[in-house]
Amino acid sequence: MKPSITLAALTLLTLSAATPALAMTPEAAPDQETEQAEKTHFLELGLNLRTDLGVHPIRLNVGWRMPWLDVALTLDPMFWTDGQSSTDLAAFWLLDSGVHPYAGWRVTTIGLRDGTQLQQNLLLGVGMELPTFFDGLLRGQWGLELAVTAVKSGGGLPTEVVSFGSARSYLDLVNFAMFARFDFNIGML
Amino acid sequence: MTHTRTTIALALGALTLTACGPSDSEWSPKVICHNANCVEPATPKEDDTLPALTESLALVDSDGRSLLDGVEIDTFWYGEEDRCLFAHDLESVDTADPIDDAVAAITDHLDARQAAGGDLTRTGGTFEVYVELKGHVGPAKSEKHTPAQRVSHAECGRDVAVALRDAATAGGWPIEVLFTSFDPDLLVELDALQDIKDMRASDGPAVVKLGILQGVPSPLDSQSEPLSNIPPSLDIDVISTHPHWARHASLEAAGSKDWSLSIWMFTIVPETLDAITRYQPDAITTSEANALTRWLDR
Numbered sequence: 001m002k003p004s005i006t007l008a009a010l011t012l013l014t015l016s017a018a019t020p021a022l023a024m025t026p027e028a029a030p031d032q033e034t035e036q037a038e039k040t041h042f043l044e045l046g047l048n049l050r051t052d053l054g055v056h057p058i059r060l061n062v063g064w065r066m067p068w069l070d071v072a073l074t075l076d077p078m079f080w081t082d083g084q085s086s087t088d089l090a091a092f093w094l095l096d097s098g099v100h101p102y103a104g105w106r107v108t109t110i111g112l113r114d115g116t117q118l119q120q121n122l123l124l125g126v127g128m129e130l131p132t133f134f135d136g137l138l139r140g141q142w143g144l145e146l147a148v149t150a151v152k153s154g155g156g157l158p159t160e161v162v163s164f165g166s167a168r169s170y171l172d173l174v175n176f177a178m179f180a181r182f183d184f185n186i187g188m189l
Numbered sequence: 190m191t192h193t194r195t196t197i198a199l200a201l202g203a204l205t206l207t208a209c210g211p212s213d214s215e216w217s218p219k220v221i222c223h224n225a226n227c228v229e230p231a232t233p234k235e236d237d238t239l240p241a242l243t244e245s246l247a248l249v250d251s252d253g254r255s256l257l258d259g260v261e262i263d264t265f266w267y268g269e270e271d272r273c274l275f276a277h278d279l280e281s282v283d284t285a286d287p288i289d290d291a292v293a294a295i296t297d298h299l300d301a302r303q304a305a306g307g308d309l310t311r312t313g314g315t316f317e318v319y320v321e322l323k324g325h326v327g328p329a330k331s332e333k334h335t336p337a338q339r340v341s342h343a344e345c346g347r348d349v350a351v352a353l354r355d356a357a358t359a360g361g362w363p364i365e366v367l368f369t370s371f372d373p374d375l376l377v378e379l380d381a382l383q384d385i386k387d388m389r390a391s392d393g394p395a396v397v398k399l400g401i402l403q404g405v406p407s408p409l410d411s412q413s414e415p416l417s418n419i420p421p422s423l424d425i426d427v428i429s430t431h432p433h434w435a436r437h438a439s440l441e442a443a444g445s446k447d448w449s450l451s452i453w454m455f456t457i458v459p460e461t462l463d464a465i466t467r468y469q470p471d472a473i474t475t476s477e478a479n480a481l482t483r484w485l486d487r
Contacts, residue, residue: 053463083487084459108459112483149458157480158230168233172433172455
């Protein structure tokens with residue numbers, strides 16, 4: 001088994017064990033299920049999984065899901081493995097069709113000797129709703145993403161802004177990726 | 190029940206963090222200056238120009254150690270005028286310098302470093318000159334060499350190697366010349382020249398090697414050739430590839446042929462750094478020598 005898959009499974013188990021919604025006692029379950037079904041605003045906790053090289057394979061989602069909008073902050077717990085981190089803030093429009101166009105911003109930090117470079121990335125993409133489990137408690141999303149590194153700064157290096165004057169200027173800065181999200185949705189309002 | 194779940198969560202979390210741990214490595218790749226222009230900020234229009242080459246060769250860290258293990262210079266055969274240019278393309282053909290001037294700038298730099306008593310390279314090894322033979326002769330990448338132009342371009346490359354060899358002999362410093370091209374036919378033509386044969390058979394002071402370039406694959410771009418198009422008689426030493434476009438199978442195939450791996454890039458992004466970490470190439474060609482060396486030394 002690939003290490004990243006093993007890590008994903010471990011992290012998912014960790015989250016499931018720690019998620020209050022799944023820790024219901026059998027007597028309390030029916031009431032809570034009813035309450036969950038009536039909620040329209042949800043706190044999301046979950047995983048953002050990748051196989052591409054642009055970010056770490058496992059990151060953590062914290063989000064707020066409303067009837068038509070899902071705002072998600074993605075944090076990078078693997079930052080300490082290589083001195084790099086990628087933090088995303090993205091807004092997904094939840095269309096009835098199950099298609100979720102989104103836009104967001106990613107801040108990537110790259111550790112250097114005596115400094116850190118920041119890379120600011122524009123994110124554009126679309127997510128597709130996956131089947132839900134546990135009466136909507138666990139939701140999934142598969143997505144396609146375009147990330148454009150718009151600005152590089154910091155680390156004592158000159159600030160660079162993406163330019164489209166020559167292919168050599170932007171070819172490495174425009175990248176596509178696919179991802180999968182799995183979030184526990186905890187009814188709040 | 191709650192305690193059990195908390196314990197399981199903590200244990201799994203600790204196991205996850207442990208599995209994510211960094212690993213140690215003694216690997217230290219050579220840093221090659223891309224297109225003779227690797228002073229930040231990366232400005233492609235200054236690629237393969239004498240000022241950028243001179244400024245790049247002068248790059249040192251705070252201890253005076255060179256940031257580079259070598260430099261890449263592009264040779265462009267200008268078909269319309271039958272001239273060998275030090276140029277990436279024909280965008281600035283009117284101001285392009287002769288390739289001899291680029292060679293002189295490199296040898297002058299090495300002579301000066303030698304005289305000053307400093308290491309010639311970042312890693313302390315032999316200085317490497319990547320000489321790319323551009324695979325087109327006009328504004329469009331699809332404008333390939335005629336057989337006669339191919340011979341002329343190969344002879345231009347040969348003259349670069351001979352000049353570097355003579356300077357290395359006179360200066361008393363070793364040098365490695367890696368001829369690269371997207372077009373294997375140009376390398377075949379070069380490899381047939383007697384001076385190149387002699388240098389490839391010798392132990393120095395100038396060692397000549399051949400490398401195949403890979404980038405955006407066909408049909409998206411007309412430059413990269415499938416590895417299967419490389420004549421078996423061509424004794425390739427190095428594959429130099431762009432990690433965003435390289436297929437793992439191609440790298441495995443190159444490895445099975447004992448080709449050394451070199452990675453080239455335009456600018457540093459997490460994708461390139463991840464590929465460098467995964468594949469641990471012997472050399473990295475970069476337009477950002479300062480950032481890359483500081484990342485390698487972090």
